[in-house]
Amino acid sequence: MKYTISILVENHPGVLSRVSGLFSRRSFNIDSLAVGVTDDPTVSRITIIVDGNEYTVEQVEKQLNKLIDVIKVKTLAPAETISRELLLVKVAAGAAERGEIMNIVRITDSKICDISRTTMTIEASDTTERLETLLELLRPYGLREVIRTGTIATQRGSDFITVKK
Amino acid sequence: MISAAEAMVKCLEKEGIKTVFGYPGAAICPFYDALADSGIRHVLVRQEQNGGHAANGYARITGKPAVCIATSGPGATNLITAIATAYMDSIPVVAITGQVNSDLLGRDVFQEADITGAVESFVKHSYLVKNAEDIPRIFKEAFYIAGSGRPGPVLIDVPMDVQKVPIAFDYPKSISIRSYNPSTKGHPVQIKRVIAAISEAEKPLICAGGGVFAADAGGELLELAQKCSIPIVTTMMGISAVPVDHPLYFGMIGSHGKKAANTALLTADLLILIGARVGDRAVSTPGILEKRTKIIHIDIDPAEIGKNMEAAIPLVGDASIILKQIIDKVAPCDHSAWNAELNALKTSIVPDMEERPRTVNPKAFITLLSQKLNDNAVVVADVGQNQIWTANQFMVPHGRFLTSGGMGTMGYSVPAAMGAKLADPGRQVIAVCGDGSFQMQMMELATIRQHDIPVKIIVMKNQRLGMVRELQTKGYHDRQIAVDLENVPDIPKLAAAYGIPAKSITSLKDAGSAIDEMLAADGPYLLECIVDPDEATL
Numbered sequence: 001m002k003y004t005i006s007i008l009v010e011n012h013p014g015v016l017s018r019v020s021g022l023f024s025r026r027s028f029n030i031d032s033l034a035v036g037v038t039d040d041p042t043v044s045r046i047t048i049i050v051d052g053n054e055y056t057v058e059q060v061e062k063q064l065n066k067l068i069d070v071i072k073v074k075t076l077a078p079a080e081t082i083s084r085e086l087l088l089v090k091v092a093a094g095a096a097e098r099g100e101i102m103n104i105v106r107i108t109d110s111k112i113c114d115i116s117r118t119t120m121t122i123e124a125s126d127t128t129e130r131l132e133t134l135l136e137l138l139r140p141y142g143l144r145e146v147i148r149t150g151t152i153a154t155q156r157g158s159d160f161i162t163v164k165k
Numbered sequence: 166m167i168s169a170a171e172a173m174v175k176c177l178e179k180e181g182i183k184t185v186f187g188y189p190g191a192a193i194c195p196f197y198d199a200l201a202d203s204g205i206r207h208v209l210v211r212q213e214q215n216g217g218h219a220a221n222g223y224a225r226i227t228g229k230p231a232v233c234i235a236t237s238g239p240g241a242t243n244l245i246t247a248i249a250t251a252y253m254d255s256i257p258v259v260a261i262t263g264q265v266n267s268d269l270l271g272r273d274v275f276q277e278a279d280i281t282g283a284v285e286s287f288v289k290h291s292y293l294v295k296n297a298e299d300i301p302r303i304f305k306e307a308f309y310i311a312g313s314g315r316p317g318p319v320l321i322d323v324p325m326d327v328q329k330v331p332i333a334f335d336y337p338k339s340i341s342i343r344s345y346n347p348s349t350k351g352h353p354v355q356i357k358r359v360i361a362a363i364s365e366a367e368k369p370l371i372c373a374g375g376g377v378f379a380a381d382a383g384g385e386l387l388e389l390a391q392k393c394s395i396p397i398v399t400t401m402m403g404i405s406a407v408p409v410d411h412p413l414y415f416g417m418i419g420s421h422g423k424k425a426a427n428t429a430l431l432t433a434d435l436l437i438l439i440g441a442r443v444g445d446r447a448v449s450t451p452g453i454l455e456k457r458t459k460i461i462h463i464d465i466d467p468a469e470i471g472k473n474m475e476a477a478i479p480l481v482g483d484a485s486i487i488l489k490q491i492i493d494k495v496a497p498c499d500h501s502a503w504n505a506e507l508n509a510l511k512t513s514i515v516p517d518m519e520e521r522p523r524t525v526n527p528k529a530f531i532t533l534l535s536q537k538l539n540d541n542a543v544v545v546a547d548v549g550q551n552q553i554w555t556a557n558q559f560m561v562p563h564g565r566f567l568t569s570g571g572m573g574t575m576g577y578s579v580p581a582a583m584g585a586k587l588a589d590p591g592r593q594v595i596a597v598c599g600d601g602s603f604q605m606q607m608m609e610l611a612t613i614r615q616h617d618i619p620v621k622i623i624v625m626k627n628q629r630l631g632m633v634r635e636l637q638t639k640g641y642h643d644r645q646i647a648v649d650l651e652n653v654p655d656i657p658k659l660a661a662a663y664g665i666p667a668k669s670i671t672s673l674k675d676a677g678s679a680i681d682e683m684l685a686a687d688g689p690y691l692l693e694c695i696v697d698p699d700e701a702t703l
Binding site: 009010014017018021022025055058059062063065066068069070071072163 | 281282285286289290293310342343344345466467468470471472
């Protein structure tokens with residue numbers, strides 16, 4: 001099963017390596033990892049998707065908490081999570097295919113952000129599953145390049161994760 | 166304004182550091198230059214790893230973080246095994262390394278190694294100092310992190326140019342790290358559950374690990390055991406947490422443990438684990454144990470709860486505080502029948518103390534040594550057969566048993582004994598090693614002589630890597646490969662070359678007078694015991 005873990009860390013150099021190093025040496029499998037600074041410039045947020053079971057997730061949480069630079073760790077319940085991933089995909093498209101591809105873009109609520117004589121570059125921000133659907137629809141035209149950011153996530157409703165206890 | 170290097174030395178002084186272990190080199194020269202003006206005693210070891218082990222032994226005796234120092238590159242990488250050893254046994258060691266100039270970092274210059282990266286997986290925390298002004302804060306944090314919560318090693322890597330920067334020195338009085346607040350008190354609801362479980366249990370058992378030393382909770386542990394007549398067993402790291410001659414004590418558990426201790430573990434209906442992490446050498450089948458036995462797991466590190474074994478009642482906090490909370494509330498109970506059962510088993514098994522024809526029986530030797538040592542002596546066992554012989558026959562009533570339990574690092578005993586001796590010069594300190602492990606650390610005889618550290622060294626010489634040889638016998642059709650130490654140098658002569666008196670014995674008959682002579686010697690002394698290569702570990 002996939003679990004989404006949201007981690008607040010000190011925004012220091014070396015922190016990401018400590019966090020990601022922990023996953024490999026405890027043999028936890030990361031599906032995706034996204035990191036960025038929060039509204040507080042001293043704090044970064046790392047969002048990790050882990051493949052595992054309840055035991056793995058509990059261990060991941062506890063081991064992460066042992067890292068001095070980790071301020072807070074929370075595993076988000078799947079039903080309570082809003083998750084998004086950003087995708088840039090460059091697809092082979094000559095004049096003949098443009099119309100069909102624009103149709104797919106419209107249906108999937110994505111965006112064309114660049115175009116050349118032989119390619120179109122499409123931008124989409126959505127859940128991992130919906131991005132997979134989009135890629136499947138575009139695959140027949142020829143995927144030239146696929147770039148994904150990894151998932152970021154937050155909780156539904158008014159709950160939020162902050163540094164303060 | 167003082168130089169950052171002077172500030173580093175001042176930080177150590179502020180932390181009450183009296184002795185440090187190290188080996189200088191170019192990148193740590195500014196620090197060493199500043200150390201010359203300090204009252205701190207520097208013990209020049211003969212290899213950095215041994216400096217790390219010496220700090221480990223020192224820290225285990227004082228209960229406070231101890232310091233080792235190395236230069237950049239190979240100096241720092243030589244420390245790695247010592248840092249990993251301290252990490253596995255949760256020993257508070259602060260390692261200070263020099264680093265190449267900060268503007269050259271990443272250029273692969275002479276003696277550059279990314280040491281903070283290299284030790285990442287076995288330090289509690291590490292720092293690469295970029296701003297000299299951060300030094301007082303970083304040192305304050307490092308000592309706090311190393312010694313608090315679950316102790317462990319912290320590394321501070323300081324580039325040479327940073328050491329030279331002038332700074333205003335102001336040592337922080339207190340420290341607050343928003344992401345680090347180890348819990349100490351046990352949760353009251355869990356304490357209630359523990360008390361109920363103890364009162365219901367018919368065959369309760371306490372298993373103490375190294376965490377009992379970290380929390381200095383030996384007294385409380387014994388108080389609880391006595392109040393409720395609960396028998397006690399230990400892991401290898403827990404040996405001597407309670408007096409080894411106590412009637413409630415039944416020895417070490419595990420694959421190399423005592424029969425009575427292992428039987429106790431298998432038949433108990435309630436297991437109270439204190440500061441023990443259920444390592445595979447201690448509990449080989451945690452999955453079976455957790456199903457059959459109700460388990461109370463007391464540990465300061467929440468990550469240990471449920472890592473190797475599920476606990477019915479987890480209790481996170483400082484063992485000493487938690488035990489006091491339990492003792493306050495628990496009603497006295499009597500389990501004399503259960504104790505008698507274990508006692509019958511304990512006394513029914515008599516280790517083989519037979520005289521050997523041309524060699525020394527190591528178990529009989531350690532038993533005799535224990536009898537002759539002072540009541541509070543420290544015995545440091547190395548790794549291999551010598552470790553198990555010593556662990557199982559260590560019978561010094563109020564003594565202290567030290568060893569590299571988690572990592573099983575050969576070459577630990579002599580440098581750790583040096584550290585232990587310097588930490589408490591009034592106590593007898595004995596290192597026990599094999600001829601394999603001795604040859605990994607014998608350069609420290611020079612340190613012992615130079616600094617006049619009166620440790621006593623026992624070398625069990627069987628010209629083999631005995632434990633691996635035994636593994637090959639049992640598991641690999643007795644095909645012996647790479648375990649013969651053939652032509653082991655004449656160890657007493659070697660000791661003599663270093664200026665250390667030594668003797669060799671080949672019979673138990675000579676052991677008594679040889680031990681007396683060793684203990685009567687003012688300074689260091691080495692006693693070699695010739696041991697049969699076929700001598701069994703258990």
